Amino acid sequence: MTDAPLKLFNSLTRSLEVFEPVHPGEARVYTCGPTVYNYPHIGNMRAYVFADVLGRTLSWKGLKLTHVINITDVGHLTDDADAGEDKMEKMAASQAQSIWDIAEHYKQAFWADVRALNIRQPAQWTVATDYVAQMIDFAKGIADKHCYELESGLYFDVSTVADYGRLARANTEEGEGRIEAVEGKRNAADFAIWRKTPPGETRQMEWDSPWGRGAPGWHLECSVMSGEVLGFPFDIHTGGIDHREIHHPNEIAQNQAHCCTNGLDDPRNSGAKVWMHNNFLVERSGKMSKSSGEFLRLQLLIDKGYHPLAYRLMCLQAHYRSELEFSWEGLGAALTRLKRMVMAVEPLKAVEAQPVAEHPKFAAALTTFDEAMTDDLATPVALTALDEALAVKKVDAGVKRAVIEEMDAVLGFNLFGLTRADLRIRPKSATITEGEIEAALARRKEARAAKDFATSDAIRDDLSAQGVDVMDGDPLGWEWKLS
Ligand code: AMP
Ligand code: ZN
Secondary structure (H helix, E strand, O other): OOOOOEEEEEEEOOEEOOOOOOOOOOEEEEEEEOOOOOOOOOOHHHHHHHHHHHHHHHHOOOEEEEEEEEEOOOOOOOOOOOOOHHHHHHHHHHOOOOOOHHHHHHHHHHHHHHHHHOOOOOEEEEHHHHHHHHHHHHHHHHHHHHEEOOOOOEEEOHHHHHHHOOHEEEEEEEEHOOOOOOOOOOOOOOOOEEEEEEOOOOOOOOEOOOOOOOOOOOOHHHHHHHHHHHOOOOOOOEEEEEOOHHHHHHHHHHHHHHOOOOOOOOOOHHOOOEEEEEOOOOOOOHHHOOOOOOOOOOHHHHHHOOHHHHHHHHHHHOOOOOOEEEEHHHHHHHHHHHHHHHHHHHHOOOOOOOOOOOOOOHHHHHHHHHHHHEEOHHHHHHHHHHHHOOOOOOOOOOHHHHHHHHHHHHHHHOOOOHHHHOOOOOOOOOOOOOOHHHHHHHHHHHHHOOOOOOHHHHHHHHHHHHOOOEOOOOOOOOHHHHH
């Protein structure tokens, strides 16, 4: 393996930077996690696939990784303004359920998707409601110099820190366009760090504070959890590109206030050295949005017969900073590619990995792989290097296994754990069982051996009527698929 230095794109400086850890030999990463008021859609999961590949790459480069992902179970409003309702409270009211049960249910659903996509467990999941006392302390510490109180809550005055909004390029781009209607705010961009419960109302989740009973603001939560667990400044903060506009600039402003430092010319004053953002997964029909009834959840893909790792592969076929358009055709192509990979790995399963010595047959692929991953996680190119390595013939199988294992540890497909059977998922709409299909195919084989083509054709037609395509001579060796 060549040893190229890892370069990452820092949204704060809008440039590629060689990664230099704050603590030598370590990498401390914070990822903004989901608001658990509903199922995550597959676009949300792209953010965690990205963060996972980042974490795997840091580990692969020999750094001791501490990755934290939070779970937002309070405080995230229905819009970025301060006047909206709390997403969690709103869902709890609409389902007439306890907010704590809602949070637990959707947290578990999120974790199921995390496992299905082979996203590694972070060192810690921080749950916002476990940190409310620390949030109040943090807010107390900055209140005098940086905040003011209104009837609806404690507000952060963004004019009290230098370079507010630099991450969003608010002064030069469109980022600033968010005037909203909280009377008495000093600046349009000021935001609530503590939201008081309106008189006469009760929230299911509320706490006492020096500013009255209420709940923390969403931005405060991430500042507190990241700083508490990783210590300021830490290395990398990640999230989806939408967070670059408001959530992260506000976190940065709070971090500056808390650390008593100003000015973002030194990125460390922002609380993290590097801020990274994945671009969006987009879908033309708009089905992805959580508010539109049926939306694109990972389970929907599985119900239609696509293995979840095909979606992981689809994500990695695009660079994380590019928009990715979802289509069923694209997902189908990714599934076929994954099947090919699993087929190519099959003969290596019985051998033991040899330590990867320099091997001329793999040198080019390994160099391509390293150069790609260290070039801001260029996974589309890294995948071609994996294909190249899988195609190497007439070579010691143990060496090949070691090379593939190394690449797979970074890309995260669990190629040696996956079987062809795993990848063949019955769509929910199919009624015939796998056992019935296999039995029919065995009868058909016998008929063909006996040259009884009438029976053989009849079995094939019968299967076809039940939605099963028989695939004689399939180059991948797949005998059937559900159409
Ligand atoms: P939320 O639960 O809304 O806070 O979102 C969880 C994560 O998903 C955040 O990092 C968002 O920035 C990210 N995200 C939301 N929509 C998409 C999308 N369509 N594609 C990629 N990431 C997204
Ligand atoms: Zn966050």
